[in-house]
Amino acid sequence: MIKRPFFGFGKPKLKYPLLEDVPQDAIIELPVPPKVTLLLKRPPLRTDDLILKTGDEVRTGQKLRLVDGSEDYLVSSVTGTIDGISEYIGYLGQRYTSISIDAAKEDEWDHEFSEVGNTPNPETACGFLESLPGGSDFATLLNFQAPVNTVIVYGIDKDLLVTTNQLTVRTGIEALVKGAGYLKEITHAGRMMIVVPPHLTSLAEKSGLQVKAVRPTYPNALPEIVMKDILGEVVQPGKSPEEAGVGFISAEAVAALAAAFTDGKIPVNKIVTVVKKDHSVVNVRTRIGTHVGGILDALHIETEHGDRLVLGGPMMGNTIYSGDIPISSDTDAVMIQGKDQVISNSDTPCINCGECVRACPADIPINMLVRLLENGLFEEAARDYDLLSCIECGLCSYVCTARIPVFHYIMLGKYEFARSESAEDSNV
Amino acid sequence: MYNQQKLFVSSHAPYWHNGSSVTAKSYHLMLAALPAVVMGICQYGIPAVGVFAFSISCAMIWELLMNLAMRRPVSIGDGNAAVIGLILAMLLPATTPWWTVVVGTFVAIVLGKQVFGGIGCNPLNPTLVALAVMTLSWGALVDFDVSLVDYDLGFHMAYPLAAVKYFGASAAANYSSQGFLLGQQSGGIGSTFGLGLIIGGVYLILRGHIRWEISLSFLAGVFVTAFLFSISDPNQYAGPIFHLLTGYTLIGAFFLATEDSSSPVNFVPMLIYGACAGILTVLIRNIGFFVDGVVFALLMMNVANPIIDKIRPKAMGKGLENA
Numbered sequence: 027m028i029k030r031p032f033f034g035f036g037k038p039k040l041k042y043p044l045l046e047d048v049p050q051d052a053i054i055e056l057p058v059p060p061k062v063t064l065l066l067k068r069p070p071l072r073t074d075d076l077i078l079k080t081g082d083e084v085r086t087g088q089k090l091r092l093v094d095g096s097e098d099y100l101v102s103s104v105t106g107t108i109d110g111i112s113e114y115i116g117y118l119g120q121r122y123t124s125i126s127i128d129a130a131k132e133d134e135w136d137h138e139f140s141e142v143g144n145t146p147n148p149e150t151a152c153g154f155l156e157s158l159p160g161g162s163d164f165a166t167l168l169n170f171q172a173p174v175n176t177v178i179v180y181g182i183d184k185d186l187l188v189t190t191n192q193l194t195v196r197t198g199i200e201a202l203v204k205g206a207g208y209l210k211e212i213t214h215a216g217r218m219m220i221v222v223p224p225h226l227t228s229l230a231e232k233s234g235l236q237v238k239a240v241r242p243t244y245p246n247a248l249p250e251i252v253m254k255d256i257l258g259e260v261v262q263p264g265k266s267p268e269e270a271g272v273g274f275i276s277a278e279a280v281a282a283l284a285a286a287f288t289d290g291k292i293p294v295n296k297i298v299t300v301v302k303k304d305h306s307v308v309n310v311r312t313r314i315g316t317h318v319g320g321i322l323d324a325l326h327i328e329t330e331h332g333d334r335l336v337l338g339g340p341m342m343g344n345t346i347y348s349g350d351i352p353i354s355s356d357t358d359a360v361m362i363q364g365k366d367q368v369i370s371n372s373d374t375p376c377i378n379c380g381e382c383v384r385a386c387p388a389d390i391p392i393n394m395l396v397r398l399l400e401n402g403l404f405e406e407a408a409r410d411y412d413l414l415s416c417i418e419c420g421l422c423s424y425v426c427t428a429r430i431p432v433f434h435y436i437m438l439g440k441y442e443f444a445r446s447e448s449a450e451d452s453n454v
Numbered sequence: 455m456y457n458q459q460k461l462f463v464s465s466h467a468p469y470w471h472n473g474s475s476v477t478a479k480s481y482h483l484m485l486a487a488l489p490a491v492v493m494g495i496c497q498y499g500i501p502a503v504g505v506f507a508f509s510i511s512c513a514m515i516w517e518l519l520m521n522l523a524m525r526r527p528v529s530i531g532d533g534n535a536a537v538i539g540l541i542l543a544m545l546l547p548a549t550t551p552w553w554t555v556v557v558g559t560f561v562a563i564v565l566g567k568q569v570f571g572g573i574g575c576n577p578l579n580p581t582l583v584a585l586a587v588m589t590l591s592w593g594a595l596v597d598f599d600v601s602l603v604d605y606d607l608g609f610h611m612a613y614p615l616a617a618v619k620y621f622g623a624s625a626a627a628n629y630s631s632q633g634f635l636l637g638q639q640s641g642g643i644g645s646t647f648g649l650g651l652i653i654g655g656v657y658l659i660l661r662g663h664i665r666w667e668i669s670l671s672f673l674a675g676v677f678v679t680a681f682l683f684s685i686s687d688p689n690q691y692a693g694p695i696f697h698l699l700t701g702y703t704l705i706g707a708f709f710l711a712t713e714d715s716s717s718p719v720n721f722v723p724m725l726i727y728g729a730c731a732g733i734l735t736v737l738i739r740n741i742g743f744f745v746d747g748v749v750f751a752l753l754m755m756n757v758a759n760p761i762i763d764k765i766r767p768k769a770m771g772k773g774l775e776n777a
Contacts, residue, residue: 030472034662038472186470250770263771335462336469345464361469368463369471374532377476377574380665380719388770393719412769420468427474428574434466 030425038385038425040244040341042182043307044223045189048196053297054310056324058104062127062315063352065114066092066100069121082108084127087292088136089154092123101157102136103294103313104129117344118441127315140290146208146283155286159296159314160190160278161356166266167213167273174273176257177215179206181222181230181277182240182247185339188299188359193309194277195226202233202277205284212283213273220277221252244341245387245419249274263414276358296353301339301361302327312353318360319349332365341420374428375400382422382432388415392422392432399435404443413439476573479663480533484540486658487709489650491544494643497607498548502643506543509555513539516563526572534573538562541581541709544644545702547601554595558584578756579713585749597745598640609638614700615745618692623684626692634699645705655708664712667724672707673698675732683740691740702748703735710748716756718763726762731755 031039075093084090084102091099092111106129114124143150151164158164167174179202181195195202202220210218219236222229230237238256240246246255249267252274253259261270282293300308300321312321318335329335329349336343337357353360382392390412398407407413413436422432495502517535521528530536542562546555565587566580567573585596594600598613605611610628617625629639637647645651658664680697697703702710711717711731718727731751738747755762 030474030662033660034474035659035666036662254770260771263769265771329460329462331460331462333462334465334469336467338467340470341468343467343469345462345466345469347462347464349460349462363469365463368465368469369473371465373527374476374529375572375574377714378717378719379479379714381474381662383719389767390769391720391766412772415769415771417770423466424468424470425472425474427479428476429471431466433468437466 038421040186040424042223042242042244042247043187043189043192044225044242045192045196046225048193052193052197052309054308054325056310056312056316056321058129058131058133059313059316059320060129061109061317061320062104062106062129062313063317063350064090064100064103064125064127064315065116065122065352065354066098066125067120067122068092068098069113069123076111078108078111078125080108080110084108085136086133086294087139089138089292090125099156100125101154101292101294101314102127103315105132105134106130118437129313135291139286139292144287144290146211146287148212151212154292155283157314157355158279158282158286159293159355160194160276160280160282160358161354162275162279162283164212166268167275169268174213174215174268174271176217176219176272177209177213178249178252178256178272178274179209179218179220179233179235179277179280180247180274181220181226182242183299183339183358184245184247184249185342185359186244187301187305187307187361188339189307189309190297190299190358191277192223192226193297193299194281195220195222195230198281199229199232201281201284203284204288205280205282206233206235208283208287209275209280215273219256221247221256245417245421248387248417248419250417251387263412264408278358296355296357298353298357299359300325300327301359303333303362303364303367314355315352317350317352318346321353321360322349322362327362329362330365332368334363334365334368336361336363341424342418369429371423371431371434372429374430376430377428379427381425381427385421385425387419387421388412388417390415395439396422396430396432396435399439402442404439405446407439408443413443416440476532476534480537482658482661482663483537483709484533486654486663487540487544487644489653490644490647490705491540493637493647493650494544494548497637497646498605498643502548504552505546505548505550505555505643506540508552509543509546509559510536510539512556512559513542513563516559517568520564520568524568529572532573534567535563538567538580541644541705542584544705544709545581545585545596545642547596547598547641548605548643549601550595554588554592558588561587574715576715577760578753579710579716581713582710582749582753582756586753589744589749598642602640605640607638607640609633611640613640613745614696615739618696619739619745622690623688623692626696629696629700631695631699634696639700641701642705645702648699648704651704651708655704658708658712664708665717665724667721668712668717668728669707671725671728672711672732672735673703673728675729676703676707676735677732679733679736680740683736697736697739701739701746706731706735706748706752711752711755716759718759720763720766722765723759723762726765727755727759730758 562584566583635648680694683691734751
């Protein structure tokens with residue numbers, strides 16, 4: 027936890043970590059885990075429809091479809107046998123099909139990608155590389171209704187303490203150069219930039235992309251702020267940056283893109299920043315789908331009942347309740363908080379001190395907004411008090427004197443508002 | 455299989471907090487009030503201690519009783535009731551009878567705060583509500599020339615604001631600015647020691663517990679208005695420095711105007727709120743009925759607060775049709 031500074035009249039200043047010199051062994055390679063779990067963003071279908079069955083053999087890098095003719099697929103990150111298919115419900119009620127695979131020690135690579143898809147074009151990108159490590163979502167980047175004309179590569183991580191993308195720029199600039207070339211061929215974006223912390227600008231120049239420095243204070247690396255500060259464009263409330271024609275992709279995904287087309291194999295490893303209880307940081311490279319508990323065991327990190335496990339960083343991550351939850355392609359960090367560091371929220375009403383209003387990068391009147399949200403007035407909140415302008419940085423909860431879970435209320439409000447909107451649409 | 459028995463605490467982001475809390479804020483307010491409180495106790499002795507102790511404990515008891523009566527969680531631990539009791543005592547004369555303190559804290563906690571739903575829900579500053587009720591109901595008790603008539607602390611004991619109101623600006627010659635700063639004036643137990651209040655206020659501003667915008671604009675409002683009055687008729691109206699250092703001006707700027715729930719949070723509204731309260735204060739003092747205008751000026755601005763606070767910057771992306 028970073029305490030409030032002694033002189034507390036300014037805005038909170040939370041610094042992004044800056045990677046200076048990176049040793050050669052900065053990334054610890056983890057062995058192939060005995061079991062992986064892969065998540066596909068859609069509810070499970072009736073078992074009769076599934077073409078994938080428990081006991082099926084899969085190979086590393088194999089594209090797995092759940093049902094015939096479906097667009098959705100996932101990529102097996104290990105060689106082994108399917109152990110079970112079930113449902114998993116994640117953040118904001120997002121439903122996933124979870125496929126667990128018992129992994130063999132030796133990898134046997136699947137050749138479909140190297141035979142069919144080894145040319146960088148939109149079809150192969152969508153067809154094989156949807157879940158590149160680093161969370162590239164090519165489907166959104168290549169959405170033809172709203173073509174993306176600017177692609178911004180993340181050389182800095184959005185959340186605090188996380189160093190995955192910086193590490194990629196530090197250690198893999200060659201891959202980044204290559205990947206940027208492929209990305210250009212795939213997206214045909216007119217403008218491509220890389221955003222990095224100031225001390226990495228000269229290194230990032232080598233990538234051949236337009237380099238922009240981001241002031242390393244949270245939340246300057248969030249997409250909406252990057253767009254505002256660097257492109258001078260503001261995203262309309264409730265719209266995504268992609269709808270404004272700006273796509274974001276992490277440096278790690280770009281490097282993985284290079285690896286995919288150079289080696290002819292779909293990348294299956296993910297760099298994960300592990301933040302220990304004492305805030306010390308280790309970077310590991312592991313298979314997508316490795317259980318969080320497995321990573322902690324491999325690093326000999328002890329956890330106990332009542333600790334907090336976070337997928338992601340301290341400001342925007344999601345907690346998980348068990349070590350059996352896997353690393354996904356977009357899990358940049360795992361953070362462990364000791365139970366003594368867990369600060370619980372309170373049910374004190376808003377005292378109107380205004381800390382949140384001063385901290386908010388989107389100028390939302392949070393002191394009023396939270397009163398409406400507490401009472402379930404989501405539509406009024408969206409209409410009169412700028413609920414949809416929120417860029418989800420979490421600073422309001424961080425500074426709240428009354429310790430109200432403000433960010434939680436805002437996400438609940440957004441979720442319920444979207445639900446009521448879609449219910450209205452379907453009634454028309 | 456990972457140990458199933460071991461479960462982790464789940465909650466929503468963010469997982470960090472800057473460590474601030476309502477309790478800490480209350481303690482800082484009390485700490486900042488301490489120089490002025492100690493000075494008041496040194497001047498008036500045991501009766502002042504009595505008023506402080508009784509006012510704080512009564513306020514906390516009223517809070518507890520209301521918690522129980524309204525079946526709400528017990529909230530005296532957040533220190534807000536104690537702060538209200540403390541500040542109310544700072545405004546009262548040392549001779550305040552016990553029953554007035556009981557009634558005053560009742561009005562502050564029950565009518566000023568709890569009936570609206572407790573901390574953060576009060577539209578008016580609870581302390582000021584109590585003092586306004588006491589001023590209107592038992593004016594003699596908070597008339598310092600009457601209540602402190604038996605005290606002689608070695609300086610001119612006439613209440614400065616009453617003196618200039620009834621005898622013109624020449625009465626100000628009996629006082630000195632240094633004297634005001636060092637607490638050499640009659641008045642509320644904790645509201646006369648100018649230097650102590652300024653030190654406390656600067657501490658709160660630097661630590662971020664109160665807003666400099668409100669305090670400074672309030673003082674600026676008082677200064678400018680008093681200055682204009684003074685140049686319009688130097689014989690009748692005392693100068694701006696006199697108004698800044700007497701009565702409830704300083705305690706008002708740092709401890710009363712800045713009460714969270716009844717003051718604005720946006721930048722421009724804070725300036726308007728403070729400045730208007732300052733202007734009204736001097737208007738009431740110079741041409742109004744009451745000797746000191748701080749209480750009613752601030753209450754009036756409290757009422758205006760919800761409207762003023764609507765002046766705010768547009769949220770990101772709002773008002774852009776073709777962005």
